[in-house]
Amino acid sequence: MKPRITLLPGLSLLSTASITAGYLLAGSWMILPALLGMGLLFFFARRRSVFEAASVLLVGAAIFAVVGVMMGLSFTLMLLGCIGALSSWDLMLFSQSLMRATNREDIGLLEGLHYQSLVIAILGGVLFSLTAANFALDLPFIVILMLCAVALGGVYFGVQNIIGVER
């Protein structure tokens, strides 16, 4: 069986379960109708395109995680929900793009490379996030703002230089 067929629902479930558990543990039952609304939105978006449907889940999970963190819910569960949503979003779009591939060998190679990159990204993300969560740096707001500007600027110039020819 192809890994993405089992991984995809598993990761989606993990993401939803983590966020729901975080809210329910704090007694916020209002998450249930919100999740239902997100499910309905996913259902309607799926009729339009796979990208829109997958994006509804990712954006929804990110919003729930941010709200949850602001409400002081379990940070680990919110992070897990966010990472699960990111992984399932990626796999959903990857499955869609693989539909055009016809050669089995190519599909195998593409799948292998994709999973490798995804695992690196996810493990790296978890590692950096947990490390950052356990640091207690007390920086002034202006410094944080400058660091963010530098980070975003770095990403922007990186994109411009490395993919300069992209249309």
Add this chain to the structure above:
Amino acid sequence: MNEKRNLLLLLIAGLISAGLIARDGKVLILAIPLLVYFITGLIQAPTRMALRAERSLSRNSIHTHEPVKVRILVENGGSALINLRLEDELPASLEPVSGQTDNVLSLEAGGTADMEYAIKPERGAYIWTSILASCADPLELFSQQREIAAPGELLVRPAPIKIRPVSIGIRSTRLTAGSIPAHRAGTGTDYWGIREYAPGDPLRRLNWRLAARYPGKWYTNEFESEEIADFGLVLDTRRLSNAARMEEVLFKHATSAAASIAEMALKDGNRVSLLLFGHSMSSLFPGFGKGQLNRGLGTLGRARLGDYVPFSFLEYFPVRLFPVRAQIIILSTLDQRDLEGYARLRSFGYDVLLISPDPVDYALRNPQASARGELAYRAARVERILLLERLIEMGVRVANWPVDRPLDPILYESMKMRLPTRRM
């Protein structure tokens, strides 16, 4: 930028903004997995592509609806490409009947890949210039796109409709043996008459019965000479009405009929010339044989409907295209403004046969034809009949062709038509 990367950047920016606004470090930390994902894609972003492509078609010239296989061979002259998408954009109105016009694959350095699909095109000339190649990182966040030159050309000739050989009453022939009765004595097979024996007549042509009846006199049987003729085909490529769909269908039938008549005439050894008459004119000077047929079908394959030009413009066309007293066969739906042009052609001494796909009949058979429009159809029918009658009075043979019926019986009927004595 692809939409996946856009969304990811938007989310990262949103999370960072939310963290800054709320002054909550943990919200900022939520952006880290997305940022790491983004950077992982960025690190593996593809370098420049160096691809070469070559397109080959199983046949470069076919008849309508015959299948053609298109094969594209791509060679990678650069570094390995792991997530390569090849896409061949088909010319408008083409659909693949098998295979795919796009493919996702990986291509090692110096490696080759091929893509194959089949099409069954309509009449026309199709030109490909390039294929679209895009290469992305494994997470499909960063991609490059290139148009790789892969030229190809396909000419789809009209499929001739099946016409039984019809004797088109040619009045003027060339002095070369052929298959058309020349209405004079010569070396044919059909009996023509008897004349008095002349020295040199072959003995096998002597009429022995008459010789027995009139002793001392000799008579020779004569046969009708069979010769080739000049055919000038004129295909009307003018758009005469606003009913685009109907015009296209009738034009398609007219083109197929022109192909069939050209084939029939050339098979009998006749000389055929062709003129596509319309906004952009195209012509084929008189010629014989298979080569001429191929050239003619090619010209018909490229024929397209265009804007209106007056038919009288035809009088300025070089006489070399239509030799004197050639049989002109015009395929046109006919317009009231054309009468003068037909009169001029007749006055130049041409025998003119008009094969006219009937637009009124076609419109009447249209399922959208409503009872309300019935009177309009009847009026149009009367107008068309009057127009055709006027052409017949000018000495033009007319084959009014409802396109859902076979053409040969209609041609046969038009050949039997008695034309008025020529007054020009």
